[in-house]
Amino acid sequence: MSRRRTLAAATLAVAVLTSCARPAPPPRPAPRVSATPIAAAAHAPAWTAAEMRALQAKLSAALGPSALASSGIAIVDAQGRPLFLRRERTPFTPASTFKVLVGATALEMLGPQFRFPTTFESLAEPQDGTLHGDVYLVGTGDPTLTRDDLRAGVAALARTGVRSVDGALVADASVFAGAEVNHDWDADDLQYGYAAGTSALALDQGTVEFHLEPTSVGAPVRIQVVPPSDAVRVRGGLVTGYSTMLTIQRDPSRNDFTFDGHVSPYAEQSFWRPVVGLPQYTAEVARAMMRRRGITIEGGVKTGLAPLAPSVLWRHRSPPLGTIVREMFFESNNHFAEQLLRAVGATRGVGTEANGALVERAELDRVGAPSAGLHVVDGSGLAPTDRIAPLTLATLLARVAAERIGPAFVSALPRVGIEGTVRRRGVTDALGRARAKSGHIKNVNALTGYVDTRRHGRVAFAILVNDRRADDGPVDQGISDALDVLARS
Incomplete structure (x- = not known):
């Protein structure tokens, strides 16, 4: 008897079985800064009317040059109350700022400590060096699975005494469904690693x-x-x-x-x-590793479904989800985002992009963020047809920061001017006081995140520029100036 795996079952298995997880890479060194970024400041005083007028005048000046004049902007306080708005409900192409939506949704649905398991399974224990029947390589969507992890699994299999499998090596990636490669992505991108496919069983981020x-x-x-x-x-x-x-x-x-x-x-x-055909590819790599360990697979490699009550021969767990989301934000990792979109979709039964989009919309509804005009094509923002309103992003960030996943989510964002993809933004007063996710594709320059103001606590912002002048110098300078204005407030 066989079945389609579910992420809920995988979560339960992680809770009751032990394994060895690959340690997260050491953090990159960052410049020393004096301010502690993003203090909640729960009792910070509200802006007076005079302060609001001064703030809006300064922000209007900073956010007026070039394409910023027609951009979408939403800046809200810690409670989600508006501080500065411009075309805030107009849906814009978000580029990689879209990753904050899948990151927040994944942390809420699965929890910061969740780990994706990958296993070798069989129906029987090895006997006299032979494993009778098929051996199953089962993935549940780990975005971080590497050749070294898989090699460790093969070594564990060899340590059980297995020298031959008289069945096949079966790759089970049934937690996810749908095309590996998003049809809305630019065909020119598909030759490069940043546009790798998505599968519940993907190795080395879908690349060779x-x-x-x-x-x-x-x-x-x-x-x-x-x-x-x-x-x-x-x-x-x-x-x-x-x-x-x-x-x-x-x-x-x-x-x-x-x-x-x-x-x-x-x-x-x-x-x-x-590479394409990710489950088959991963299993072929595993077979080659087994061959070098002296393990033969008599029945070849194929894809299929693992049995309901297997014997687990090896179990690997990914780093915690909080670590995965942090790396996704810092490096703007498209593969991580696509895997997470289908992972949250799998909480509705099967991990498809469509189910992931439904879960993301439900998360926006739960926190009270407007979703009119939302169009979810992918998880990474690589598709130029993605759409989201600035007010949706800013409200989501403001509300999530105040919830149980808030510390994990906020700290996962890189500090502006210091680290990650926002390290080269030229801020002064906002240095060490702003965390954000950037977004860049053709004709799109976007930034969303938080600023810790001096007197009024945390604010959340989203700035989405969709214009052929999006990458002009005045746009980047204006955004940096706006963050400095907020930091001084």
């Missing part, structure tokens, strides 16, 4: 590494596939030359990669490219 080792001028470049497997095929080749200019093209429907060009003899380097 090609390590290039040039030799002597005129000789071929050695192309190493990492991790090695039968799933990836290399066509064409590269020549060691006096400079580096190369292309790597993947067949749209299979993992055939064609190389062309030349590489400098001093340019040993790696490139990461997305």
